[in-house]
Amino acid sequence: MGAARQTYAAGKVEDYLKQIGRVIVIEGKELAVFRTSGDEFYALENRNPHPKGGPLAEGIVSGHYLYDPLYDWKIDLRTGEVQAPDKGQAAAYPVHVDGDTVVIGI
Template structure:
């Protein structure tokens, strides 16, 4: 059974700090938004893929990757995959920017 995704406004583009995370909660899902140096906005679940957990809102941003602030895992903002030699992944979300408003497809 396929579920229909809904577009939900989560922030104003101008309010997002560049190269830093901003945590939001949408329909009970904890998500972190990153405005990267290209101006794109990426969104991933706000949970470290490490088995002990943690959040990613304070992750260090480098290009299209973030580094888990606790476990230093390198995570792609494109597909949510942890880079080798480590393993794991986080959920990613489709982002749309329309007239200074940031929307997620949930």
């Protein structure tokens, strides 16, 4: 059985611009947090699964996908899975909104 997740307040909802990634650091992990145009929040490790790496926070959000301009990869914000024909996985973390606070599970 896996270890229990800790949750961390990651700022207020209004701190996050829609469709723009924001980098935060929790427990030494650098995360890219995204707010969609529909006010859904997602958090991925801010490390591109591409062999050459790079940040994910600078990607373009459309729906629940992140489009990486460096490698032209499409990543599902819900799971961190890179979409075909490419392959890879970014670590995804659960996010919820409690009142007006964004909360992330690590």
